Amino acid sequence: MDMPARIESDAPGGDVAAGDGQRGFLGKLGARMGKRGAAPANLDTREALLLVRNYEESRRGWFWSTDASGRLTYITDAVARLIGRQGAGELLGTPFTDLFLPADSNGERQRTLPFLLTRQSKFDDLPLRAAADGEPRWWAVSGRPHFTPGGSFAGYRGSGMDITAQRQSAEDASRLALYDSLTGLANRFNISRKLDTTLAAFAQQQRSCAIMLLDLDRFKQVNDTLGHPAGDALLKQVAERLLKIVGDKEMVSRLGGDEFQIILPDQEDRGKLGDTAADIIASLSQPYSVEGSRCIIGASVGVAIAPFDGQTSDDLVRNADLALYAAKGSGRGRFRFYSSDLHQAAEDRRVLEEDLRDALARGEMQLAYQPVVNAKSNMVTGVEALVRWNHSERGMISPAMFIPIAEEANLIWQLGEWVLRKACEDAMRWPGDMRVAVNVSPIQFANEDLPKIVASALATTGLSPDRLELEITESVFLGDSTETARMFKALKGLGVRLALDDFGTGYSSLGYLQSAPFDKIKIDQSFVRGATEPGSRNGAIIAAIVALAEALEMETTAEGIESLDQLELVRKLSVSHVQGYVYSQPVANAELLEHAEAGSWTIKPSGPAKQRNGRFQMFRKVGAIHDNHRYNVVIRNLSTTGAFIEGILDVPIGTRFVIDFGEGQLVTATVRRSMKHQQGVQFEQTMVSDGNGGLCTRHRVSPYLIAAATQQTAANLALPSFTTTTDWKAA
The missing domain is CATH 3.30.70.270 (Reverse transcriptase/Diguanylate cyclase domain)
Structure with missing residues (x-):
């Protein structure tokens, strides 16, 4: 928009000289309109001036002009106030470019303004950011150079328009895209x-x-x-x-x-x-x-x-x-x-899901029972029912593998109902009053038909309700909803016992223990396993849980007890019941019957004296590298600090190997024990959890290094050679 320039050219007497205070071209134009005896053409000029002033007052746009040196001779008063001035008078005589932020703050487009002014070029709708505090303000500025009758450059006249809203809208749209x-x-x-x-x-x-x-x-x-x-x-x-x-x-x-x-x-x-x-x-x-x-x-x-x-x-x-x-x-x-190996695992999982749909019909599901033992008397007071899948082709499949599949495939309700009915049926054949505990998944707990299924299982088998214990995890308290409270009330109304399973795994709250009618708290094994380590606070946490349970008149069971020092600790902390390998692994129903029919079932604890680093039994083929030679060996067990390998005969103690686990996993190991074709090795760097209950190396050899190494000659290889030798006899 260059309306001021048009007004000046139409006015009698030629251009109005710039630099005459804030009057500028509009001021002098108004003065001319006020002269007595003005020509009728001045009426058009007066109307144009009124339109310009009306446009300025509407704040839809503004005008500016400069002298030949680029200093302001006119600027709309409202704009001056927008950028923090008392009025336009404060800006007259200042460089026009001072109205905007420095060029390097706002990208390439803004850098063109000084260039355009120097070249005396016209420009249209140049986006510029105002040099003002507070919220950012953007203007689209246009300008035209004007000249004296003699052709000399006299300055610029132009207009501006506030485009802050459009700019913000464009930035918002860009942000939504990112x-x-x-x-x-x-x-x-x-x-x-x-x-x-x-x-x-x-x-x-x-x-x-x-x-x-x-x-x-x-x-x-x-x-x-x-x-x-x-x-x-x-x-x-x-x-x-x-x-x-x-x-x-x-x-x-x-x-x-x-x-x-x-x-x-x-x-x-x-x-x-x-x-x-x-x-x-x-x-x-x-x-x-x-x-x-x-x-x-x-x-x-x-x-x-x-x-x-x-x-x-x-x-x-x-x-x-x-x-x-x-x-x-x-x-x-x-x-x-x-x-x-996850690619094959994913395919195996898909096949297992298909097989799991027919496993119940084919009779492949079984129950095993792990004893829950009184910590003081060593007497079995109950058992926990654990589901097992004996696949017709693959043998026993871990619940850790098929239970999540059952949950995702919407099979957990059908499987859970079978476990409940089968456990009640088996328990009816046991002499005495030994209890049976059955896990209830959050999906089962959320089903309003759960009390009906429990009542049906009890009625069908004739099992006394107080012999059935339902183990429920803290995740059922998702929303502390009234539905949760109603479910607890309905289950407790049947006369069954309720146990809070895996207490302390990250969801714990003392609030729901005040209202939920639990009879027992099961302390998660993660607290037990670390409790005997020096400096561990787990013992104090277990003691606090026991005190809380006693105050609420609840029993406690410590899960996952495997060593005698763990058992001694939980006994000192007054845990009432214990469950773990230190007493017994899960047993089949037939074996349980043999013990139960003999009278009271008492188990003498046995196991390692002290808790050891977790060892994983396995049969894993790896490479053992020594002096540019590679041997194929088998790992029989693995811990964070070492491994037990076999496959090389009569290796001297102190020999150092590089164990190659594959996929760039290399770890230096020293032979600490040697027994013919078996060696116990200690790792130079400890291994770390792979997140799935296994172990992996902390670092791996980069493919970049491997690629570089393969380009060298065998004599200069940075990595060991994998050729076979007879330094030791292969077993």
């Missing part, structure tokens, strides 16, 4: 682009980068129970907790629904990554307060690391997703690192 509108985190498109650029840059620099995929456990129950607004509020709190742990907002994204992704540049230490994943799971599993309701969810995490697990974003995300799937399949509330 960020999640609910949580403010990066969205799927944004994080995918960021991962692509990060991996491309890191590949050239031979740097590592980890990603984590998160999926919330039991989030659907929040939506179903409390509604979608509560679910949205919960997702916001989840985002806040993630940011507290990760720190960098740009590296955390919500992919959609209850799925999140985190990028962790320059991370490949699986010990630290495992700690981070565990911290995330622990944080997200703490109770939430949403719209006056208490909510409890959980999280599962899959981890993949470039370049070990993939060098492109597609490969890395796919493998992290596979690890997440495995973590959820292992019981949820866990993390899992990617490994190549």
Whole structure:
């Protein structure tokens, strides 16, 4: 818009000289209009001036002019006030460019203004940001140079328009394209682009980068129970907790629904990554307060690391997703690192789901019973029913594998009902009054038909209600809803006993213990296993739980007792009952009957004197490398600090090996015991949890190093040679 220039050219007498105070061209034009005897043409000029002033007062636009040196000779008064001046007079004589922020603050377009003014070029709708405090303000500025009758440059005349709203709208639209509108985190498109650029840059620099995929456990129950607004509020709190742990907002994204992704540049230490994943799971599993309701969810995490697990974003995300799937399949509330065997595991899981649908009909399900023993008398007072799957082709399959499958495939209700009825049926044949405990999953607990099924099982078998104990986890207190209270009342009305299972695993609250009618608290084995270690506070926690239970007139059972020192500790802490291998592994119903028919069943505790580092029995083929030679050996058991291997004959004590676990996992080990073809080796660096109850090396040999090594000659290889030799006799 260059209306002032048009007005000046139409006015009699030619151009109005600039630099005459704030009057400028509009001021002098008004003075001319006031002269007596003005020509009729001045009426048009007067009308034009009134229109200009009316336009300025509407604040839809503004005008400006400068002298030849670029200093203001006129500016709309309202604009001066918008940028913090008392009026336009304060700005007259100042450089026009001072109205805007420095060029290097606002990108390339703003840098063109001084250039255009110097070149005396016209410009239209140039977006410029005002040099004002407070909220940012943007203008679209236009200008035209004007000249004296002699052709000399006299300055600029122009106009401006406030485009702050349009600019903000465009920025909001851009933000919506890159960020999640609910949580403010990066969205799927944004994080995918960021991962692509990060991996491309890191590949050239031979740097590592980890990603984590998160999926919330039991989030659907929040939506179903409390509604979608509560679910949205919960997702916001989840985002806040993630940011507290990760720190960098740009590296955390919500992919959609209850799925999140985190990028962790320059991370490949699986010990630290495992700690981070565990911290995330622990944080997200703490109770939430949403719209006056208490909510409890959980999280599962899959981890993949470039370049070990993939060098492109597609490969890395796919493998992290596979690890997440495995973590959820292992019981949820866990993390899992990617490994190549997960591809086969996923296929096995699909086949197992198909087989599981027919397992009950084929009679492949069985129950085993683990004794629950009085800690003082060593007398068995009850048993816990544990379901086993004896697959017709694959043999015994761990419940840790098929129970999550049953939950995802909506088979848990059918399986749980069978376990309940079978346990009651078996218990009726036991002499005496020994109790049987049956686990009730949160999915079963949420079904309003559960009391009917329990009542039917008791009526059909004739079992006394007080001999049936239902073990319920804290996750049923998802919303502290009235439905939960009604379910407890209905179950307790049947006369059965209720036990709070896995107490202390992250969902604990003293509030629900005041109202829920539990008869027993089962202390989670994670507290027991670390209780005898020096400096552990677990003993104090167990003592507090026991005191709480006694105050509420509840029994206590310590789970997972395996060593005699653990048993001695829980006895000193007055735990009333014990369950674990120190007394007995789960036994078949036939064996249980033999003990029960003999009268009171008393078990003498036995086991290792002290708690040891967890050892994993296995049959795993690995490589043992010594002096450029590789031997094929088998690991029989594995702990964080060492392993028991066999396959090489008469190895001297003190010999050092590099154990190759595959996929870049190398660990230096020293032979500490040697017995013919068997050796006990100690690791130079401890192994770390793989998130699935197993172990892995903290670091891996980078594919970049392996690629570089393969380009060298055999004499200069940075990695050991894998040729076979007869330094020792292969077994």
